[in-house]
Amino acid sequence: MGRALAAGVVIGWWALCTAQYLPVWNTPVALATHAMTHAPAKPRTLILYGAMIVLQGRLADATVAFRAAGAAATLPHVPLYDKRRADEAVRDNLQAVATLDARTRGTAWPVPASY
Amino acid sequence: MARTRVVLIAGTGLVLATVLYLPHLTTASWLYWESLTALWSTETPTMGTRVLPWLLHLTWPGPAETQVAQFVLHVVVAGLIAGLLRGLGASPAWATTGGVLLLVNPVAVEAVRHGTGGADLLVAVGTVGACLAALHRWWLAMGLGLVVALLSKETGIVSLALVPLVLWIGRVRVSQTWVVWYAVSVWLVGLGVLTWAHAEQGVYNLINRDQFAVEMSGVSWGLLQGTATLRLLTTALTGLGMTTDFDYDRVRVTMQVVSVLALGGLAGLAWSVRASAPLVAMGLAWVLVASALRWVVQTPAAYYSEHQFYVGLVGLVCAVVGMLTVSSKGAAQWQR
Numbered sequence: 001m002g003r004a005l006a007a008g009v010v011i012g013w014w015a016l017c018t019a020q021y022l023p024v025w026n027t028p029v030a031l032a033t034h035a036m037t038h039a040p041a042k043p044r045t046l047i048l049y050g051a052m053i054v055l056q057g058r059l060a061d062a063t064v065a066f067r068a069a070g071a072a073a074t075l076p077h078v079p080l081y082d083k084r085r086a087d088e089a090v091r092d093n094l095q096a097v098a099t100l101d102a103r104t105r106g107t108a109w110p111v112p113a114s115y
Numbered sequence: 116m117a118r119t120r121v122v123l124i125a126g127t128g129l130v131l132a133t134v135l136y137l138p139h140l141t142t143a144s145w146l147y148w149e150s151l152t153a154l155w156s157t158e159t160p161t162m163g164t165r166v167l168p169w170l171l172h173l174t175w176p177g178p179a180e181t182q183v184a185q186f187v188l189h190v191v192v193a194g195l196i197a198g199l200l201r202g203l204g205a206s207p208a209w210a211t212t213g214g215v216l217l218l219v220n221p222v223a224v225e226a227v228r229h230g231t232g233g234a235d236l237l238v239a240v241g242t243v244g245a246c247l248a249a250l251h252r253w254w255l256a257m258g259l260g261l262v263v264a265l266l267s268k269e270t271g272i273v274s275l276a277l278v279p280l281v282l283w284i285g286r287v288r289v290s291q292t293w294v295v296w297y298a299v300s301v302w303l304v305g306l307g308v309l310t311w312a313h314a315e316q317g318v319y320n321l322i323n324r325d326q327f328a329v330e331m332s333g334v335s336w337g338l339l340q341g342t343a344t345l346r347l348l349t350t351a352l353t354g355l356g357m358t359t360d361f362d363y364d365r366v367r368v369t370m371q372v373v374s375v376l377a378l379g380g381l382a383g384l385a386w387s388v389r390a391s392a393p394l395v396a397m398g399l400a401w402v403l404v405a406s407a408l409r410w411v412v413q414t415p416a417a418y419y420s421e422h423q424f425y426v427g428l429v430g431l432v433c434a435v436v437g438m439l440t441v442s443s444k445g446a447a448q449w450q451r
Contacts, residue, residue, distance in 0.1 A: 007212050007439050015131055017221040017354030022139050022228070 121207045125197075128215030132190070135219070136227065140182040167267045168234040178230070185227045188236040193217045195243040196429055200436060202250035203285050203394065213436045222351040222428055225421035232422035237267035239426050242274035246281040254293075265304065269412075272308070273405050273426065275301050280404060284389075284397040333411070339363050340410045341375035343419035344427075348381075348402060351424070351431050363418050378403065392441050398434025402427045 175184045197214035201207060217223065226232035245260025257278065264271035279297070282289065289297075343363055350356045366374075385399035405427040409419045 003439055007216075010435065010439070011128070011131075011212075011215055011219055014216070014221060014354050015135060015219040017357065018135050018219055018224060021221045021224050021357040022135060 117207055121211045124208060124211045124215060128193070128211075128218050129190070131215075132186075132193075132218040136186050137183075139228070140186055141179050165234060165266075165268060167237050167263065168231075171233050171237065172230070181230055181233065182228060185233050185236055188233070188240060189218065189223060189227050192236065192239045192243060192429070195240065195247055196432060199243055199247045199250070199281070200394075200433065202247055203281075203397075205394070205436065205440075209436055209440060212439075213432050216432045216435055217428065220351055220428060220432070221354050221357050222347060222421050222424060224357075226425040229422045232425065234268040235270075235422050235425040238264045238271045238274070239429060241265070241267060241271060242277055242426060243429055245274055245278055249278050249282055250285050250287060252287065270405075270408060270423070270426070272304070273408060275304065276404050277401060280397060280400055284393050333413075336413050337410045338368065338371040338375060339366070340406075340419050341378055342366050342371045344402075344406045344409070344424075345374040345377055347419065347421065347424045347427070348431065351428055352435070392437050394437030395434050395441070396437075398430045398432070398437055401430025401433060405430060 171184065172181065175181045193214035196217055197210045200210035200213045205213070226235050241260045241262070241264030243260075245257045245264065248254070248256035248260055261274050261278070264274040343361075346356070346361065346363075381399050382403055385396045385403070389396040406419065406424070409423065
């Protein structure tokens with residue numbers, strides 16, 4: 001009985017953490033930070049990544065990568081459980097986010113009107 | 116009675132996971148990085164090791180349908196884990212609990228929500244399926260599982276080491292002929308990978324494909340990846356510290372060394388409890404084996420992330436079931 005209770009507590013706790021974390025993936029700050037600051041070299045990696053795409057002749061995609069590198073340099077490290085700080089970071093960096101290619105802003109990188 | 120309990124546990128887990136995930140998946144859009152992934156997915160894969168994710172993206176091209184498909188794969192892996200635990204001798208109730216533990220673990224979120232996580236989910240399906248089949252001596256199915264893992268992602272190669280681990284813990288006796296066949300198969304796969312890598316980009320690039328962009332020494336990379344492994348393990352266990360943006364570059368070298376030493380301690384723990392708590396030992400060893408490649412192979416533009424840890428998560432779940440069922444006398448009670 002004790003073991004079953006312990007298993008129930010673990011399942012309940014993990015489910016709570018999952019419920020709290022899942023919506024993070026819908027926020028602009030998550031989209032921005034995960035895509036851009038996940039890399040070891042961060043902006044530099046994105047610049048090199050853009051350069052590789054240029055070599056492949058995909059200039060439009062390369063433009064997005066270069067702009068992303070610029071935005072990555074301005075985004076701070078934000079613990080996403082801290083909703084207040086995350087919101088502040090989004091507001092502070094909205095300009096950087098908004099300068100992205102219109103094609104990306106409309107589809108791949110949605111910035112909700114509430115921001 | 117036992118059957119009712121299993122249905123109750125499985126039903127609760129499925130309802131819980133569906134309530135948690137589905138509202139977010141059906142309204143999903145591509146992340147920035149994934150739009151490029153989606154772009155690549157419409158082209159013929161140049162890397163032979165990712166054929167199955169390529170087919171997955173071709174079949175379900177939109178962001179919402181891709182993520183719903185990935186959620187279904189997540190449920191399939193949970194079912195396979197239940198089968199694996201059952202095959203290792205766990206009671207039906209504890210085996211089902213293992214599957215539910217995977218379904219609700221917060222670290223699995225990234226694999227389901229991230230388009231590229233589909234490859235990791237497919238590796239998990241192939242690997243756990245192969246291990247389950249091996250436990251039952253269904254050798255053809257085991258081979259099929261290994262092929263699924265190898266055709267899903269480069270990291271699928273860890274399945275070749277995880278099958279013998281499960282056979283050892285499950286005390287499945289195999290003939291010398293089987294060992295020879297398995298070793299020859301592994302050698303042939305290794306030879307194939309090396310030949311492909313040499314033809315594509317040179318053998319050196321197999322262990323450092325992104326060297327011109329990252330410029331990290333092997334030691335620095337190993338320390339940071341060890342740190343990432345310990346952080347992912349701790350986060351998956353406690354549910355705390357979830358973020359899409361953990362900055363490993365900010366971890367001091369001292370702490371990186373401590374992290375790697377802690378992983379060594381976990382390896383020692385796994386070895387020391389192999390007789391008293393085999394499930395814990397197997398789970399910990401699984402996590403370390405599944406992560407080991409990441410410590411030496413410098414992957415393009417990313418430290419060890421949550422979706423890449425998905426296969427390791429299977430081991431963590433097995434270890435947690437093992438820990439929950441260890442009695443005060445130290446003997447595992449997972450067969451009741």
